[in-house]
Amino acid sequence: MSNISNRKDDHIQLALQDSHQASTRGGFDRLLFEHIALPQLALSDIDTECEFLGLPVAAPFLIGAMTGGCDNGEIINQHLAEAAEHSQIPMALGSQRAALEQGLQQNVRRWAPNAIILGNLGATQLQQSGLDLAERAIESVAANALIIHLNPLQELVQPNGDRDWNYVLEAIQTCANQLSVPVIVKEVGAGIGPNTARQLVDAGLQWIEIAGRGGTSWASIELARNSSSREQQIAAPFVNWGMDTADLLPLVRHACAEVNMIGSGAVRDGVDIAKCIRLGAQMTALAQPFLAPALESTQAVIEKIEILQEQLRWTMFLTGSQNLEALSSAPML
Template identity: 65%
Template sequence: MTETSQRKADHINLALQAKHQAATSAGFDLVQFEHNALPELLVSEVDCSTVFLNQYCSTPLIIGAMTGGCEHGETINRHLAEAAEQAQIPMALGSQRGALEDGLVQNLRRWAPKANLLGNIGGTQLLQHGVEFAQRAVDSVQANAMIIHLNPLQELVQPKGDRDWRGVLDAIEECCATLSVPVIVKEVGSGIGPTSAQRLIDVGVSWIEIAGRGGTSWASIESARIEQTREQQIAEPFLDWGMNTAQLIARVRSQSSQLGVIASGGLRNGLDIARSLRLGANMSAMAQPFLEPALESTEAVLEKIEILREQLRWAMFLTGSKNLKKLQSAALL
């Protein structure tokens, strides 16, 4: 096994362990809807559908970016892609860096010919390889949009991680100006705060995925992979570093009413999706909750999506919201 595929296999195994979830909650427990004892709705008529990047979406939920490129990578991606296609929800790919560098064909379209697929590369890879690299990532899967992930803490903890982040914002600006599809910028669990969001908006980014603290902790996962005690000691105070997802959604939304906001990082059920939309998000994304079903089967992923959709529907019913527009102004206590 190569070093990269070993790292990806480690990531999957460790991400499945509850101890690598953030110690601090994403903050959704503090968001309390006013219960509507008189919904005056028929549950089956509650409409959770939306439009994302000009495409119908049955639920405002994206299967979050998870890496391929290891022994289980192909199976995971197949199950996720088939489920995304059938359930009519978007799927974000894991980092395409390895596949592009090794010249591998990423034929996800055979499983998801019509689905909204979002490509993925890291901000530092964009810096190192240029916009052509991002365009190749888009073309290789006919992606509907390109996600650029920013993970400075993860890179610090990771052995041989990227430590030179000078020029990443300029590279993103060039990407927004020249790429053939919209650019989405995300974190991986520390969150994109109002100041970073504004800098991204100023260079032309139209969608931000929050990926705040409260879910998968990459500092914790990478720290478990390093053997040097000295490095672990340095990383120790940063294991729970980051900003809570729920608080960030409202703050980032207040930066711009035009910006597309994707809530992610620690969302764990359909009620969290409802709360994040009420706080100002347009869409939500979950990664880790799909990992176990993705290792099992397409049906298991579909079942997970169904449960999440039903939970969202219940939250909408119990707040008297017949569609997502109504949910966005549902009463909070």
């Protein structure tokens, strides 16, 4: 097994533990919808459908990026992909770097021939010959879009992480302008703020996934993997570094009126999904909540999707919102 695969296995085991979830809950608990005691709707009237990348989806959430699917990730990806196909929910792959470097077969399209599949690469892998790598990532899974992840905090805490972030924006710009599919840039749990968002939009990006603080904490996970006492001491004050998702959505919307936003980071249920839509997101993503079901079975992932969708419908009912457009302006205290 390669070092990258070992690291990915550690990540999966640690991400399952509650102790590596940040305490802020993304700021979602600070927000309250006005409870509409007179919904004037039947629950069955409520419509959660929307479009994502020009294609229909059953509800405004996607399975967030976790594994590229090699080694132990393969079974996780099979369960996620089959559920995505069945439920008409998009699925983001985790980093495809290891699979591409090792020339491994990526099977996601065998399990999800029609689902919206998002490819994934780390931004620092694109600094040199990025366009070629990005094209291979897209072609290998017939991706509908490519996600590029920004994770400078994680790389600092990770043993031997990438510490040279020069020319990353230029590499992203080249991809955004030259690839045949849309590019989405995301963080991994510290959040994309208004200034970074503005730089990305100016570079040609139309989609940003916020991936704010409050859910899976990569500083905490990497700290648990780092045995150097010196590096642990340096990293300690950064465990809570980052910006909460619920704070970032309005700030990024204010800075970039035209950008499409995916609300993510600490989204844990259908109420959080609704709050993201109310704060201006077009889509949302959940990663860690799908991990335990994905280790179990395709049916477990399908059930998780159905529960999230039903929670969203209840929230829409209790805010008197028949569709997502109405939800986006539902009264909030």
